[in-house]
Structures are given as C-alpha cells and as structure tokens.
Amino acid sequence: MTEKRRLIEPALCFTAGAAQKDFAVLTKGGKIKAVGPAAALEQANPELAPERWERLALVPGTVNAHNHSFQSLLRGIAADKPFLTWRDESLYKYSPRLRPEDIYTGALFSFAEMMKCGATTVCDFFYLHNDGTAGDEAVIRAAHDLGIRLVLARTMYDWDGAPAGYVESVAQAEANTDSLMKQYPGGMAKVIPAPHSLHAASSEMVEAGHALAVKYHTPMHIHVSEERFEVEQVQKKYGMTPLAYLDELGVVDEHLAIIHGVWLTPDEIRTLGAKGGHLIYCPSSNMFLADGITDIPAFLRAKVPVALGSDGACGNNRNSVFEEMRMAPILQKAKTLDALCVNYRDAMDMGTVNGAKALDLPVGAIEPGCMADFVGVNLDDLSMQPLSGNGQFLPNLIYALQPTAIDRVVVNGEDTVREGRLVRLGEPELLGKIRATMRHLEER
Numbered sequence: 001m002t003e004k005r006r007l008i009e010p011a012l013c014f015t016a017g018a019a020q021k022d023f024a025v026l027t028k029g030g031k032i033k034a035v036g037p038a039a040a041l042e043q044a045n046p047e048l049a050p051e052r053w054e055r056l057a058l059v060p061g062t063v064n065a066h067n068h069s070f071q072s073l074l075r076g077i078a079a080d081k082p083f084l085t086w087r088d089e090s091l092y093k094y095s096p097r098l099r100p101e102d103i104y105t106g107a108l109f110s111f112a113e114m115m116k117c118g119a120t121t122v123c124d125f126f127y128l129h130n131d132g133t134a135g136d137e138a139v140i141r142a143a144h145d146l147g148i149r150l151v152l153a154r155t156m157y158d159w160d161g162a163p164a165g166y167v168e169s170v171a172q173a174e175a176n177t178d179s180l181m182k183q184y185p186g187g188m189a190k191v192i193p194a195p196h197s198l199h200a201a202s203s204e205m206v207e208a209g210h211a212l213a214v215k216y217h218t219p220m221h222i223h224v225s226e227e228r229f230e231v232e233q234v235q236k237k238y239g240m241t242p243l244a245y246l247d248e249l250g251v252v253d254e255h256l257a258i259i260h261g262v263w264l265t266p267d268e269i270r271t272l273g274a275k276g277g278h279l280i281y282c283p284s285s286n287m288f289l290a291d292g293i294t295d296i297p298a299f300l301r302a303k304v305p306v307a308l309g310s311d312g313a314c315g316n317n318r319n320s321v322f323e324e325m326r327m328a329p330i331l332q333k334a335k336t337l338d339a340l341c342v343n344y345r346d347a348m349d350m351g352t353v354n355g356a357k358a359l360d361l362p363v364g365a366i367e368p369g370c371m372a373d374f375v376g377v378n379l380d381d382l383s384m385q386p387l388s389g390n391g392q393f394l395p396n397l398i399y400a401l402q403p404t405a406i407d408r409v410v411v412n413g414e415d416t417v418r419e420g421r422l423v424r425l426g427e428p429e430l431l432g433k434i435r436a437t438m439r440h441l442e443e444r
Helices: 038-044 069-074 083-097 100-116 134-146 170-183 203-216 228-238 242-249 266-274 283-288 296-301 321-336 344-351 353-359 393-399 427-443
Strands: 005-015 018-020 023-028 031-037 051-060 062-067 119-126 149-156 189-195 220-224 256-260 278-281 306-308 374-378 406-411 414-418
Touching: 005 031, 005 038, 005 393, 023 038, 031 038, 051 393, 051 406, 062 100, 062 306, 062 321, 062 353, 069 083, 069 100, 069 119, 069 427, 100 119, 100 134, 100 406, 100 414, 100 427, 119 134, 119 353, 119 406, 134 149, 134 189, 149 170, 149 203, 170 189, 170 203, 189 203, 203 220, 203 242, 220 242, 228 242, 242 266, 266 296, 278 353, 283 321, 296 306, 296 321, 306 321, 306 344, 306 353, 321 344, 321 393, 344 353, 344 393
Parallel strands: 005 051, 062 119, 119 149, 149 189, 189 220, 220 256, 256 278, 278 306
Antiparallel strands: 005 018, 005 023, 023 031, 051 374, 374 406, 406 414
C-alpha cells in the first residue's frame, strides 16, 4: 500500500524558531519529509494537490508531558481543599470504583479536551490497577480510537496507605510493566516505567522502574518534591532530601524525568542538570493545589530541559498545554519580580520540543524526520490579533491564544480535529458516555 502523502501550504509555518511565510510542509506515512518554500515543494511534487490553509498558521502539536486521564471524571468534586483532603475526598474515594470501561471513557474525555486545545501527544501517568493491566489497555484503546499519540507512564506503587487497587508488589509491577513495554515499544503508543514517588514507591520499586528504563532505553517518570510533606517524610525516613536520595539509589541520570520539583534545593537542581535529567513542570496544578512555585530559572541555569504538563483535571481543571505555556512564564515573573526570567520562546520550547525530550519521541517540531503532528491556528481569531508583521505571532500564541483559535489538529499525518471539531468521535456521543459513567459511578 502506498503511504499517504500531503502537501500543506499554510499562511504561516512555525519552523526553526520563526514564523515563515510562503512555506509548505510535505508529509508521508505519518512523518514530515520536507519543509521549505512552497513554490519549490510544489515543483518537486507536481502530482500532489496542495492543501492551502490560507488563514491558518501551522505550529508544532503541543506535548502534554504529565496527565492523569481518569481524573477528568472527578473534576470539581474536591475543589478548594488542602492537598491531602483533596486526595482523600476525590482520588481515594472514587477511583477504586472505576472499571476498565469507565477508565476508557475518562481517557476519551481527557484526550479529546486536550486535543481540541492543541495537544497531539500526551503522557498519561496511570496507576489504577484494580484489574491488572486491563485499565492500562483501556487508556491505550482510548488514545487509539481518538488518534492522539500516547506515552503510558505505568505507575509502580507499593505504599499500603493507598487504595488496594493502586498497589502491586515489586515483582508484580515489574512483570506487568515489562509485559506492556514489550507490547507497546513506540509509534502511536509507548509504555514507560513510572514509580509513583518516594512516599508511594519503595526504594526497591524505584530501582526496579529504573532497571526497566535502562533495559528498554526509555525515560522513567516519578513525582518528586511536589509537596513539603513529601520532603519531610523522605528526610525523616532516609536522612536526605528526595532527589539526593534518588541519586544515592543511582537513578538520577538521562533516563530520569521528575514531575513538579517544587521543593528541590539548589544543590538538587544542579545535580539533576549535571546528570542529564529532565523536569516536567505543572504550573496550574501547583497553584490549584497550593503546592508552591517551582524555581524554573534555577532549572534553566542548571541546563535542565523543562517540559510542561497539565496534570490531572481534578487538580487543575483544564487540559490545555497552551494554558501551561502562558502560566509558566507569567507565574515565574510574579515570583521573581523579573520580567526577563522566563520568556515566550522558553515557554514555546517547554510545550513542544522539551516535552518531546522528556518522552524520547521525535515530535514537537515542524522539521524533516519529525512525526507529522501539528496544529492549525486560525489567524482571524480575535485572540491572535493584532498581527502587523512586528513579531507579534509567537507572543500572541503564548500569551493570548484561546481554544477558539485551534482550527485543525493533525496527528501522524491524519486530521483529528477539523474546524474545531473532533474527526473520529462525535461529541454528543462522548457527552453521553461521560454522563452515563458518572451515573454508574454515583450508584456504586
């Protein structure tokens, strides 16, 4: 079968850090084959009818590097609560009652919302193991049905204070994660190990997760220093701070991507940078849950690549990476009183190429060799105005864009959103699934 080819000619093409006019993108078989002047690509491919996206700017699809998809079903249930109350009254109360089909619906819901907001890749940090690997498979099926690129960070969790359905022995977690990693090594679905945190995963579990990452050459994700109570617990138990203890275990290296990092010390940040680790920053979630403010300028000085995540929708309430791209710099400006500490170009990298690095995927850029994952932004949307040719495109994209501007989404070379509407799934059908799932959940 001949692989599908497309020649797309947008009004603007954001490539190599700039918005280019009269550029085109050639895709084949889900990959970007060429990017360059439209006239030259038309001449080299006379058999292709160009798709003229006349009022759309083509930008890289955003990468949501940390999400908990099932939590979309719990949005609004425990708002405005302290972290531990929020956890107990939403996650621990409702999630044990979720069955694989509920998890599937929650993932459809979460992925659909973020895709309509411009996400083409998501990392779902998933820890509901009531039914072995059936929940993991439900999330993967939802991503496949919707057309989003998925990294499933399969959580390895052995703290007995959590609901029983979260918990596996080290041997069970290692075997189940290993099996899924073999089955889903990349492409549209990839599985990576994710020990939950040092308060929910034992040292042996963390080491087992790292061994899997080394074995399969993947990242390993783990929550680190999100809350002060976690830092205090780790210091009391192990006599050192969380990242320092992870370094003692030998797992701080190029495989490691830590999530949150709110309370890391300057020495810990420097260690992470020196050893090639990554940070996944969730600014809206950190604000919503009163976690604190991660010191992003310090991570940038330490040469730590910073990616962005929405986190779960009951601990943020929105599922937009563009929202996080706006929040990241403005929150840091407010904290530091320095308008230059994080800029819109930093934010663009955080939501695209740095997310790609944290997931080890060829996405997040409109360049030959990358996957054909991108977004068409409507330049006539009021949130993108004015555009006078004075370099306003990228600042407006980061600081002003509203979801109404997301017109097209392409993943793996195929349209998944067209004119702001999902292509593969009818939204009335999705709404029906969500409402039915919530009725069943309340009955249980």
